[in-house]
Amino acid sequence: MASRPPFKQENSFGAGMGPSYEMKSMGSRDAGTAVEEVFSEEPAPIEGLPTNDSRYRNTYDDQKDMWRLNKKQELRRNFRFLSIFGYSLILVNGWVLAIIGVIAPLTNGGTAGAIWGYLIVICGLFLSTLSMAEMASMAPTAGGQYHWVSEFAPKNYQKVLSYITGWLCVLGWQTALCSTAYSGALSVQGIISLNLPNYSNAAWQGVLLTIAIVLSTIAFNTILLRKLPTFEGIMFTLHIFAFVAVIVVLWVMGDRAPASETFTQFSDYSGWGSYGTALFVGTLAATGSLVGSDCSAHLAEETQDASWVLPRTMVLTAITNYAMCFFTVITIMTVKGSSVDDLLSVPYQPYIKIFQNVTRTNGGATALTSIMFILLLFGIINQVTTTSRQLYAFARDKGLPFSGFLSHVRPGWDVPLNAVTVTLCFSILVSFIIIGSPVAFFTLASLCQSALYASYFIVIGCVAYRKITKQPLPPSRFDLGKAGLAINILAMAYLALQFVLIFFPTAPHPTAEYFNWAVVVFVGTVIIAFTWYFVRGRHEYLGPVEYVRKTE
Template sequence: MADTKVTSHVDSEPYSSENGEENVFISEKEGTTADKHDMRRMGKRQETRRNFRSITILGFVMVILSTWEAQLATAVFGLSNGGTAGLIWGYFAVFIGFGFVVASMAEMASMAPTSGGQYHWVSEFAPRSCQRFLSYLVGWLGMMGWQTAAATVSYLASHQLQGIVALNHADYVAKEWHATLMMWAILVICLLFNTFFSKKLPLVEGMIVILHIVGFFAILIPLWVMADRASAKDVFTKFEDNMAWGNMGLAVLVGLVGASSSFVGIEAGVHMSEEVRNAAYVVPRAMMWTWVGNGLLGWIMAITFCFCVTDTMSVLMTPFGVPFIQVFYNTTGSVAGSSIMALIMIIIAIFACVAVMATNSRQLFAFARDRGVPFSGFFGTVSPTYEIPLNAVIVTIVVVVALSFIQIGSTVAFNQILALGVGSMLTTYMISIGCITLKRIRGEPLLPSKFDLGKFGLPCNIISMLFLFFIWVLAFFPSMPNPAIADMNWGVLGYGIVVIFAIVYYFVRGRHQYAGPVEYVTKDN
């Protein structure tokens, strides 16, 4: 049925546009008058439906990050590098640092609410002399970051499934090819919800965010009530160098990478902007609320988990292969109870992967629409049946399937994908924030924003840059001191290959067909 234009007020986010006109809802396809104005200014055609509202996009981003779940899933990294005190205080420092990063990106998300995200912002805000090249590089790194995110989330979920099997069957011997098959099963679910059920995705992710919140208490309460707890003094003050770095400060710093991975991807709502109603207003606020809400839930869960780890080494060396499942079992003494608690984690992880798949397909679609990748015409199209970039969804599935074979040969090698993804995404954050920082330093005018940092903009941007660079360096540290060749952090090699390929392809072909989003921007603001 064709969309019918109406002139009702926008439900909960009314405001006037810059020219004084009231922002009103037009249709499910075009969104509001503000959405239509933003798309016209950026020179983009509205091809997808704006199914997401303020609540549903907030739920979508919260589920993608799943911060408290991520803290349990990656706690082994923090415990190994810093102990309980290092994990708790390291997480808190990262939480505060990312607050400046999120605020900086939220402002840009309001200025240019497009699926392109960082590479689009760089194209608009970078100095004219380098905006096309920097935008192209950021586009490739952002695309790589989100592709590896899908592999990482499905990988963690598959190993959690193996942990439940090991918990229920003492004779089970986990094999990496088992995890690969489980990853494929998860990808089938992702494909279904990103194709046949794509129009119901806001509703589905809204239901999962309820599980995200209810599940938090369903796990938190048993841990506090039933677990044997370590002393508060030990939990908050006992730093441990379990990897034998020989320097406690260095050990804690390396452990920050695990906490940082819980916040990387917080701009996911930006890549769904063209499917969000009233995006310039809604998306920035969804990002900030996700940072506050998920960030605090993650810190509370990290503290709780640390109280329940009375013997760090026994948890790290668990026969289940998943430390938090060992903690659940130590707490409840029940296989069934531990399995149910772990199952909550797995369901959320699977639908986080569904949301990641939707996000990275939109990132690829947007970059292809601007002719930034080979076969742009294929990847930059929207299916008239599903009204989503179907080809981009399918290629994302194919990429993750290809990456899943790596773990059969080497789990250590697959783990480097996380470093590659984190390093790539942090680079896109640094470059995009760096561009708007330079405009502020030069006193150049900025685009209107419905999330304006005002006089706090420049200090917020500068703090963000310093923090991101610090974490970016740590992301490529090896996971242990004096590593053998097999234990090196080869993520930096993958990162270098992507950067070199993007640069070579740009000069060979990309610069002849990629103009950058800024070339399509109209001057009618």
């Protein structure tokens, strides 16, 4: 690494005041030149970590970012642009989840409602992704949203808002993992039901399959972690080939409905009394398929040149995922080949019935469903990585009980093994709820959408506040420029609308069993977080902003 002149440095530990920033760069790859006006000296070595330790694969900009954030580099930077792009695309798995969740928009909006509903969600989430990509460049840290809130919120609210956001992100990603693992289990049970009509689909078998799926990810998140970027290349190739194979089979073998019917035929199967209401309720399937734009941000400390690479991969992943997902929705709505009643009447997942309609054989449906399961498994491997890093980062800032244990990284391992272990154990324990009530399990899993959407809204609101009040922001190598504030405000408007819709039931006048209890789970999570904050958290949790160094 070329030698650089030393930093002019000063620590900032001012009670809630946060760091000060002298300038904001213009977001090009050459932004490092502008940053040099602020950082004129090489970062002082962090205690216990040699500045030029090649084992961690830091670039100079990575060292500057870690110095400013005042975090010790404990994780190895195994990911580069292409590998982190493949990682996040596989994790989000948008087109796969769109197929699996096909019945929700069909019962609320119909084929046209599904297509236009997905388009609405894509536009709204893209604005959110742009907003968070800019923040990921300003502060590339595994903490993600809760760290950004701590830096950008009004000083009187930095600590408590950051703390609540951290809890929401941790539990949001934990429940997302549980939900995806159970979806994989349901795929396996669906294959069995398709080929063995007398199969009982017992809940306890779904639990065992969920546990087996979760445990199958251990190797790639521990002893094979350094090989994960290489494996991402293999998974990415299979992901693309699988997409092409499934789409080609559906278009070539399926009976295609007229475009006028697919794009213009709305439905209010659930009985809302309004196509508009039905359409917006149906967008819940799209939010579930496309949520998670922050996934790669939590690997900031494992990505080389993170402040440049992360924001661009976040945007590229979003564009690629949205395009694949939207084309898949159009395809599946065109070739579904069954009425809603027929899809709901089968003892397995409705999308398997669509595969059967298209291929006209159980073998063909089994093959396509097997592809869905394999891709889900790939995504779950990556979900464990992101989920454990979010847990590790928040514990490192003393935001959780047993923080010392959860944030421990054994020297030389470069893996937050305790956080990975707790993540797997949490998923296993939660899966036992399925035996008592699958509805209760899915209600808990709904925390994924509500918690992550809330975290997006809070953090974008904080950065918008700083822009409106013309307060300085850290240097960024991905600057939204003059359009930034408008993008932030539009993103918040979309997130607010979608956050309300998350708590709608899937049909009007539901019974207690089918009521959407997601609001209870969300409010309960916030109450628990506030309670722990006032009991113990406020005495231990300072917030990342208290450690951030000044750059002036």
